[in-house]
Amino acid sequence: MTSSAGSGSTGSRDDKVTEAILLVGGKGTRLRPLTVNTPKPMVPAAGVPFLTHQLARARAAGVEHIVLATSYLAEVFEPHFGDGSSLGLSLEYVTEKEPLGTGGAIRNVAARLRSGPEDPVLVFNGDILTGLDIEALIATHRDSGADVSLHLTRVPDPRAFGLVPTDGNGRVTAFLEKPQTPEEIVTNQINAGAYVFRRSVIDTIPAGRPVSVERETFPELLASGAHLQGMVDSTYWLDLGTPQAFVRGSADLVLGRAPSPAVPGRRGDRLVLDSASVAPDAKLSGGTVVGAGASVASGARIDGSVILAGAVIEESAVISASLVGEGARVGARVHLDGAVIGDGAVVGADNELLHGARVWCGAHLPPSSVRFSSDQ
Numbered sequence: 324m325t326s327s328a329g330s331g332s333t334g335s336r337d338d339k340v341t342e343a344i345l346l347v348g349g350k351g352t353r354l355r356p357l358t359v360n361t362p363k364p365m366v367p368a369a370g371v372p373f374l375t376h377q378l379a380r381a382r383a384a385g386v387e388h389i390v391l392a393t394s395y396l397a398e399v400f401e402p403h404f405g406d407g408s409s410l411g412l413s414l415e416y417v418t419e420k421e422p423l424g425t426g427g428a429i430r431n432v433a434a435r436l437r438s439g440p441e442d443p444v445l446v447f448n449g450d451i452l453t454g455l456d457i458e459a460l461i462a463t464h465r466d467s468g469a470d471v472s473l474h475l476t477r478v479p480d481p482r483a484f485g486l487v488p489t490d491g492n493g494r495v496t497a498f499l500e501k502p503q504t505p506e507e508i509v510t511n512q513i514n515a516g517a518y519v520f521r522r523s524v525i526d527t528i529p530a531g532r533p534v535s536v537e538r539e540t541f542p543e544l545l546a547s548g549a550h551l552q553g554m555v556d557s558t559y560w561l562d563l564g565t566p567q568a569f570v571r572g573s574a575d576l577v578l579g580r581a582p583s584p585a586v587p588g589r590r591g592d593r594l595v596l597d598s599a600s601v602a603p604d605a606k607l608s609g610g611t612v613v614g615a616g617a618s619v620a621s622g623a624r625i626d627g628s629v630i631l632a633g634a635v636i637e638e639s640a641v642i643s644a645s646l647v648g649e650g651a652r653v654g655a656r657v658h659l660d661g662a663v664i665g666d667g668a669v670v671g672a673d674n675e676l677l678h679g680a681r682v683w684c685g686a687h688l689p690p691s692s693v694r695f696s697s698d699q
């Protein structure tokens with residue numbers, strides 16, 4: 324095994340990993356209707372498909388070769404990213420015939436890996452926005468001699484996540500999926516969706532059938548005596564699985580709270596893509612993005628929201644923490660707060676859609692007969 328001359332994130336630059344697997348095949352059901360036409364990693368965040376941010380961060384950490392494990396709407400990835408050379412990467416695509424789950428997807432791309440049996444391979448969930456110090460995770464992996472190292476983060480309410488308690492040396496002691504009772508909540512450390520595998524461990528995952536890395540591979544490795552190491556890194560971390568989180572992540576990228584070398588243009592209060600048009604008296608704030616070819620009419624106020632390409636926002640609409648899909652139309656004086664409008668949908672004038680409201684792709688909501696005051 325390669326040894327590290329130093330330890331920790333500031334240690335030897337021997338702490339390199341050149342190869343990664345990105346899991347991008349999930350159906351993204353929690354993000355519907357955004358994921359009806361577009362797989363979750365391709366939904367634009369801060370003006371570019373979310374996956375671009377992950378690819379750019381991996382590249383910045385020294386990764387050269389990335390295999391994308393695709394399944395749902397697999398055909399859209401390669402036309403966009405090609406061979407990866409525009410990002411300084413070599414990209415390959417492997418599509419599952421049937422969805423293989425997270426562990427099955429990792430195993431399914433093993434034949435494309437170029438690493439030797441002892442080399443580290445980075446694995447990322449395709450929906451995590453994080454400032455993780457990738458090099459520190461690699462250093463932890465090398466210094467501890469682990470079979471698999473996991474990025475762990477701390478959350479105030481871990482009930483929706485997989486808990487990963489560790490001992491005093493950071494060695495993983497258990498995997499506890501979605502604990503509910505106070506007795507089950509033994510730690511606030513959760514699996515943050517980024518791992519380093521010793522390459523040979525990937526080859527031990529069963530091939531050709533669905534496998535969950537979280538529920539099957541990790542617990543079985545632990546039971547068999549394998550060394551799983553956790554590294555708590557409490558930097559920026561957000562699972563973009565829900566519309567609310569997705570909108571927040573996009574705004575945080577624009578505002579500069581979340582790190583990415585791939586945000587087009589300068590960080591600031593708003594990001595307006597080149598071919599978009601915004602009326603001079605419209606107000607954009609809180610990291611709002613207006614996508615290519617979209618238009619925002621006079622008097623509109625948009626805060627912390629994502630307006631995708633070609634969408635039309637009519638006069639005096641008031642939008643906050645919402646996502647408006649491609650080519651959708653939001654009528655005059657409409658009020659959206661925490662809403663998701665699917666691609667091509669039309670929300671007629673004066674409607675009010677609040678807290679988690681979703682309008683399906685292509686749906687038409689007639690204008691409302693009740694006018695609300697846009698000064699509220």
Ligand code: GTP
Pocket residue numbers: 346347348349350351352353354363392393394419422423424425428447448449450564
């Ligand atoms: P939800 O349906 O909303 O839970 O989203 P999801 O389908 O993305 O599932 P989840 O968030 O649990 O997935 C975690 C990561 O694994 C995401 O990056 C998914 O794209 C990816 N993933 C999940 N299932 C599969 C699969 O069967 N094949 C592949 N290649 N990737 C998967």
